[in-house]
Amino acid sequence: MKILFVAAEAVPLAKVGGMGDVVGALPQFLRKMGHDVRVFMPYYGFLSDKLDIPEEPVWLGSAMFQEFAVYETFLPGTDVPLYLFGHPVFDPRRIYYGEDEDWRFTFFANGASEFAWNYEDWKPEILHCHDWHTGMIPVWMQETPEIKTIFTIHNLAYQGPWRWRLDQMTWCPWYMQGHNTMAAAVQSADLVSTVSPTYAKQIQTSAYGENLDGLMSFISGKLWGILNGVDVERYNPETDRYIVENFNAETLDQRAANKSALQEELGLEMNEGRFLMGMVTRLVEQKGIDLLLQILDRFMAYTDAQFVLLGTGDHYYESQMWHMAARYPGRMSVQILHNDGLARRIYAGCDVFLMPSRFEPCGITQMMAMRYGCIPIVRRTGGLVDTVKHHDPLNQDGWGYCFDRYEPLDFFTCMVRTWESFRYPQYWREMQKRAMSLDFSWDKSAQEYVRMYKQVLGLSQTDLLPEEKRALGLPVDEPETSTVSAS
Template sequence: MRILFVAAEASPLAKVGGMGDVVGALPKVLRAMGHDVRVFMPYYGFLPDKLEIPSEPIWWGTAMYQKFAVYETRLPKSDVPLYLFGHPSFMPRRVYYGEDEEWRFTLFSNGAAEFTWNYWKPNVIHCHDWHTAMIPVWMNETPDVKTIFTIHNLAYQGPWRWFLERITWCPWYMEGHNVMASAVQFADEVTTVSPTYAEQIQTAAYGETLEGLLSFVSGKLSGVLNGIDVESYNPETDRFIVENYNADTVERRKANKVALQEELGLVVDSGVFLVGMVSRLVEQKGLDLVIQIMDQFLSYTDAQLVVLGTGDRYYETQMWQMASRYPGRMSSHILFNEALSRRIYSGCDTLIMPSRFEPCGISQMLAMRYGCVPIVRRTGGLVDTVFYNDPMNEAGTGYCFDRYEPMDFLTAMIRALEAYRYKDQWRKLQQRGMWQNFSWEKSAYEYIKIYNRVLGNPDEGKPTEPSQTSGVKV
């Protein structure tokens, strides 16, 4: 199959959220399975700092009365062709934001459509979030090109119809009040990044006003759980951590904990309960719950807290202020630092994710990969990846709570703190998390089924399971 991924992000070149992880990893796996997979993304101003880009474009095109260029290179550490959409609107050293955000991503979508019509024609275009949502609408007139539309976060739905009619071509048959609604109607298949989120967005609580439409198209709506790069995120070989280990030598994590405490200015004590949070600091991630209960938790325990991430100024300020009240016990780092995030996963005892909603979530899977026990709210992809700890039956991988309430979150935190006192049981809990199989191969098999379905190809059946990876029981 010829498959073109069109997206605003692709890790490690441009990554803001989980979309970057998907587009940066899934094409590599699909290409290794024998498919001709390529990626189309904007040529951001910072990309020349990260990879070699030819000075001459491979193709020139026109969209929305704008001339653009397309440059060809490769995704880092792969043979996946990467097409970069070159236009001055993407030259600033940022991915999102700016007054022209809706206009420039509509231009990007239009450019991708022109590229497929005139230069390289795939069998399937895999579109990601509202930035590419007009492509399924335009491709409705090209029946030999099928479209898959993946919703990474339904809260961001893109420009309204009235704005689109002023800046680009809206076909006579187009329906929907914004680009997200239109993509849901015209894509051949709609996916989300976890099975539970696919069900939840059909309800008023999570549907962001599109629940009726999503219920109507439920026959072509499915959820495919994201994976993680188990080769890059491998505690046995990770060069960013102090001490390497695997599930059988998990006790060696203690060296990483002590090193993390020293690095962040915390009181060095390998026996203290060390809590981590690696997240965008926005309402979706449950920051209001953290603010409401963490003072109480830190006041009545000897636990320590590490926060890493950026987001809304209000939540950033709250984290700074809380850290100032607990010197030596709380450390807030308002920045994006990939290496530090790995050291947090490998050094903390638990990772908190009290999300209001969570389409999939990557951090909880990375945490378990490193033997860091997650504490999560049961929503979206967190339901599909983290299961209640049951020490009596030696089952489960973390601690969960259901209601979005401060006391429910605090109760889960205290339960984890109490369980941490029983070292043998805690070690088994860590190992169960490390043995989980979150490889991208599992997700790739599911997407291949979807591609074959929209193309009318016969179901090839489920391939054999991926081979065992180091430190992971499959």
């Protein structure tokens, strides 16, 4: 199958949220399974710092009365062909934000459609579009029924420009339905997917549907929920070069060196017995930062815990966290920046990882944290339901701590329970082992995506082909050979 991923982000080149992890990792696994998968993304001004890009484009096009160029290279360290959409509007060294965001990504989607229609050297069978930035592509591709479209919702809260604004910027066909880009995309795409089974159900309710719950229920017959995976080779505590001491589930004693190193790096009191909490997140309301601000001060006063935060976001949340850190020198560290190496050291050095999300389509950081033996504290929502099982001390089952209601007291109570459990090292160690033994690789998810691609192309939904099984390391049933005797 020939599949073109169209997205605003792709790890390791451009990442703000989980979309970047998906677009950077999933194509690699699909190519191993024998499929011709390529990626189309904007040529941001900072990309030339990260990879070699040919000076000559492979294709020139025009859209929305603008000329653009497409350059071909590869995702770093992979065999995944990468097409970069070049235009001065993407020259600034940023991914999102700015007054021109609606225009620049609508232009990007238009350029991707023109490329799919007119680039003669390679024609996709499927355009896999990600979030509102590519939402107009399924609308336009209705003109070309031989090219199928799949639209993946990574975060329903961001729905793109309204219809009246789209009419000002670009071509909106007479058959287009929907009051904004997201609504138009889900109605026009051949199939729609979300990044976890629970989130696929939740967006059909008023609590999580972002005013599109009726529409999501209406298109539920073509709605898939496929859990994201983690690049287990890239994020591997046994081989990670960004952490001080490598370890695995059987050598957890070596993990303590990472905790000490993290405390030293961030200016915290170096004490292995301290309850060290971590967060790697965007500082936005979705991530439950308002809950954290209501209870963290009290929890820090009540316990001897330490806290580490890494991320950027709303200036209000940034300043509030900075002010709180100033009240707890040697116990709190707030790092307002993006730093993948530090994120890994937080996973490897912290005892617990906080994700009190208001909603969470999938969440990848909790899976990374568990892979590094860091116990998650999460709210039961979206993909957090699908990945974290509440600890049952009686039966020694589960690998995290969960709370239900989006209330400060519930979050506080869950944190206190976790802090008390930490005081029993033997049981804590067993919980870490259970968390680290979970399989969050892309193998299972890739199989589900292949089934979805086959459905949209009308192919047989039989088991995986032998070459697909071999790529995933699955057993292959060889055909039986019979001996026919001649009489």
